[in-house]
Amino acid sequence: MTPTLGRRLGQAGTVGALAVAVAAPWLTDPYTTSLLARTLVLGLVGVSVALLTGIAGLPTLGQTGPYAAGAYAGAVVGLHVSPVGVVQVLVGAAAGALFGALTVPLVVYARGVVVLMITLAIGELTVTAASRWRSVTGGTDGLAGMPAVQPVWGMGVLDSDRARYLYILIVVAVVVAVVLTVLRTPAGLLLRASRDDEARMRASGHRVTGYFAVAFVAAGALAGIAGSLLVTAQQYVSPADFGFEVSALLLLGVVIGGATSVGGAIAGTALVLAVRDWFAGLLPGQAPLLLGGLFVVTAYLFPRGVAGFSAGVATLLRTRTRRGTARPDPGGPGEGPVPALAAPVRGGRAHRGPGAGT
Amino acid sequence: MADVRVGSGAAGPPALLTATAVTRRYGSLTAVDAVDLRVVEGERHALIGPNGAGKTTLLDLVGGATRVDDGRIDFAGRDVTRLGPARRARLGIGRIHQRPAVWSSLTVRENVEVAAWRRVGGLRRVATPGRFRRRLREPALALLDRVGLADLATSTAAHLSHGQRRLLEIAMALANQPRLLLLDEPAAGLSGVEVQRLAALLAGLPREVSVLLVEHRLDLVYALADTVTVLYDGRRVASGGPAEIRDSPEVRRAYAEAVR
Numbered sequence: 001m002t003p004t005l006g007r008r009l010g011q012a013g014t015v016g017a018l019a020v021a022v023a024a025p026w027l028t029d030p031y032t033t034s035l036l037a038r039t040l041v042l043g044l045v046g047v048s049v050a051l052l053t054g055i056a057g058l059p060t061l062g063q064t065g066p067y068a069a070g071a072y073a074g075a076v077v078g079l080h081v082s083p084v085g086v087v088q089v090l091v092g093a094a095a096g097a098l099f100g101a102l103t104v105p106l107v108v109y110a111r112g113v114v115v116l117m118i119t120l121a122i123g124e125l126t127v128t129a130a131s132r133w134r135s136v137t138g139g140t141d142g143l144a145g146m147p148a149v150q151p152v153w154g155m156g157v158l159d160s161d162r163a164r165y166l167y168i169l170i171v172v173a174v175v176v177a178v179v180l181t182v183l184r185t186p187a188g189l190l191l192r193a194s195r196d197d198e199a200r201m202r203a204s205g206h207r208v209t210g211y212f213a214v215a216f217v218a219a220g221a222l223a224g225i226a227g228s229l230l231v232t233a234q235q236y237v238s239p240a241d242f243g244f245e246v247s248a249l250l251l252l253g254v255v256i257g258g259a260t261s262v263g264g265a266i267a268g269t270a271l272v273l274a275v276r277d278w279f280a281g282l283l284p285g286q287a288p289l290l291l292g293g294l295f296v297v298t299a300y301l302f303p304r305g306v307a308g309f310s311a312g313v314a315t316l317l318r319t320r321t322r323r324g325t326a327r328p329d330p331g332g333p334g335e336g337p338v339p340a341l342a343a344p345v346r347g348g349r350a351h352r353g354p355g356a357g358t
Numbered sequence: 359m360a361d362v363r364v365g366s367g368a369a370g371p372p373a374l375l376t377a378t379a380v381t382r383r384y385g386s387l388t389a390v391d392a393v394d395l396r397v398v399e400g401e402r403h404a405l406i407g408p409n410g411a412g413k414t415t416l417l418d419l420v421g422g423a424t425r426v427d428d429g430r431i432d433f434a435g436r437d438v439t440r441l442g443p444a445r446r447a448r449l450g451i452g453r454i455h456q457r458p459a460v461w462s463s464l465t466v467r468e469n470v471e472v473a474a475w476r477r478v479g480g481l482r483r484v485a486t487p488g489r490f491r492r493r494l495r496e497p498a499l500a501l502l503d504r505v506g507l508a509d510l511a512t513s514t515a516a517h518l519s520h521g522q523r524r525l526l527e528i529a530m531a532l533a534n535q536p537r538l539l540l541l542d543e544p545a546a547g548l549s550g551v552e553v554q555r556l557a558a559l560l561a562g563l564p565r566e567v568s569v570l571l572v573e574h575r576l577d578l579v580y581a582l583a584d585t586v587t588v589l590y591d592g593r594r595v596a597s598g599g600p601a602e603i604r605d606s607p608e609v610r611r612a613y614a615e616a617v618r
Contacts, residue, residue: 186475186490186491189464189468189471189472190472190475192461192463192464193461193464193468193469193472195463196460196461196462196463196464197459197460197461197462199423199443199455199459200455200459200460200461200527200530201444201461201472202422202423202442202443202444202447203421203423203443203444203447203452203453203455203459203531204447204472204473204474204475204476204530204531204533204534205444205445205447205448205475205476205534206444206472206475206476207444208444
């Protein structure tokens, strides 16, 4: 069957990308290396966005919230407590998870576009809080002057862009591997089923709201880890790192990457950042135009995102023919770039308004 | 209203489901208007009536997808009026939807496994996930065999036809080992062969499973049901055995008016 071929292509692509990622700091200059490190960090936030948007079906613009929480927590620990990277990463994860746990009641009862609006508000409030709470965050001046990070106890410090990049690459790779493993367990199955048809999940006795809450907290932890890595990457943190443009770029990257795929989220985020930071050099000042063009091209050529490309045109064709014969499918999987956006009232039908045939 | 109490009734088996004067309004429309309904253990109970009579809404009220505005619902000796659909499902109310609801991105077998999830295990689900999945697999395949989808076990549910989705959802509902099965127009949109398969499947259900069925195909209803309740305009107009209902002038009038 074609999925096997698609999977092989995907695996080959993953191995190739990893090889390039490891070799990159020897192939480029330190400045590019530091940009790549930041790309990895944002790619990890992209994974957390994809987990919610594509896999759980809760489209989010607010993962900058736990991202910021993790970053400031990591920075404060770096300044006052410990230069050890593992400690900072764990504290960042805890801060992101805590942020997720505190905001989860706002999000988990809403669906679709409403989630988008609520998470946008959460993200914006976080930025405002970060610029006002000077005693901890340094306000708009930000926090700087952390001592160089020491990955684990007894190891040397990360004193070059190359070292920082490799450290971040390792942490991101480990975290992504954990995410992929967890998604392969029943947990991933339950999340996808909840996204596909929530009413059916409830009719089978599943506590869907609880599953979404767990996913939201876990996504917060991922973003928090990314936040602590951001501090390692740029040794500086300020509210400008968590603004609306960052949320928007992340969602754009995740949609371009295919929304339902973890690898796609990283690839999409990297692509978006590359277009904004590098190709825009060819047309100075035209970065938004290029991003818009990129989005239109991807939406037309790869309706399932860049990751869906290797997963097979065949699947797409089969889906098309099925749509011709069957009823219009309200909650079909991955037919648009983002299932959750394509069906904003999904799951609401069981609770509101008269049913189709009373 | 009527003095229906749980497990009461001078004669006959105990009630599994008792709905007492349940009402549901949508704005100025009263979709279900003070309806009483009693399903005893093992009964096949059909709800019929013209479009807009409130049949699906009544099923939603029993399943918990919609809350009642008034009235009370008892299931298996406990008041479930305020419980959500997931809770009622765990107590043993299974259902299938008018538009078959399956998880499209999962395989057919995974659909049945996830549907049976809450049946197996408690702590074992977390402690030994591997063995837990294996415990789900065999019964899932057996159920798929029963509904005739065994060959499709590894295909993605998105690729199923309408009729196959319907059969799959029935397998999913059965996977939860319900005591009461709510069926919302199971024959709608099925081909002749599929309807036969469905009829045989429903006729073959063990008597431990009670059935509350909404169906427009009266041949199916009369073949299957022990009791038929007729709804019209949100109210119960008649209730009785199939023969009784078929010959009732009231029922004919209700249908004739709706057709005209």
